[in-house]
């Protein structure tokens with residue numbers, strides 16, 4: 295439907311974003327043309343000429359307005375402008391006034407506020423508060439001091455922070471930082487007969503044992519397994535649990551694994567995974583089970599594939615002996631830390647078991663005689 299010039303003028307005066315892209319208006323005294331919603335001060339009606347689009351205005355020698363940029367994003371959908379506004383606000387390191395954001399996306403403050411709320415469900419001010427709260431949380435989790443995190447999050451003084459922090463974090467910054475520090479993981483790497491071995495612990499116990507060739511790869515694997523948790527290298531001299539765990543894992547092949555049961559564990563996984571892993575812990579040293587057997591033992595005989603996935607998802611190499619699960623045809627199938635390592639481990643366990651049995655028999659002999 296074609297608008298009359300009178301209707302167009304009304305749209306300009308209302309800075310009606312719905313008319314953007316449908317026509318432009320040019321000002322003969324300045325030589326500039328604008329989109330209907332341009333936030334600039336309105337010219338006198340008598341100096342205004344209307345054109346169906348930017349091209350027609352340019353043909354008549356008018357230049358596009360630098361504020362509303364009528365040639366650039368002609369008919370930019372409102373949602374696109376709101377997205378742009380969100381980007382502007384998140385790129386700014388301090389809160390932006392409503393008028394500045396509205397102007398940046400060529401909407402009147404009034405329309406911008408209304409459209410923003412319609413699209414995001416939040417007012418621009420509430421959106422920026424949520425953004426600062428998120429930055430504050432991230433800063434504190436990353437180990438910044440409370441002061442630094444508050445400033446970096448865009449709180450320009452401490453008084454609004456103290457008013458808003460309990461709402462944003464559910465607690466004060468200091469409490470949050472202490473809590474997230476307690477939730478951090480600490481890790482260390484040591485040498486075992488199977489290569490490099492990373493052990494990580496939480497407050498509750500050992501939560502990861504990973505095998506590999508290079509320490510950096512192990513650290514990357516750990517961060518991938520616990521993406522939401524801060525993983526910090528430990529000082530072994532101050533960390534008896536990690537020290538003990540690494541020492542025992544290094545001796546695993548000469549001493550068996552009975553002592554591993556004494557290490558406190560923090561086993562993290564789904565209910566099903568936990569069920570499978572608990573079952574693996576019951577497989578004696580030197581023996582193997584098939585995926586089918588494990589599935590049957592946990593009462594889910596049809597869940598063979600799910601059992602295999604749970605084995606592959608094991609984060610506690612050696613401690614939860616997923617290497618003792620093999621295919622029913624005797625093939626080793628996969629191992630998260632390499633089939634060669636699995637083969638070496640099983641061969642070692644078998645020979646160690648035979649040696650121990652021989653020793654027991656020879657000890658028994660004199661008694662029998």
Ligand SMILES: [Zn+2]
Nearest residue numbers: 328332359362
């Ligand atoms: Zn303009």
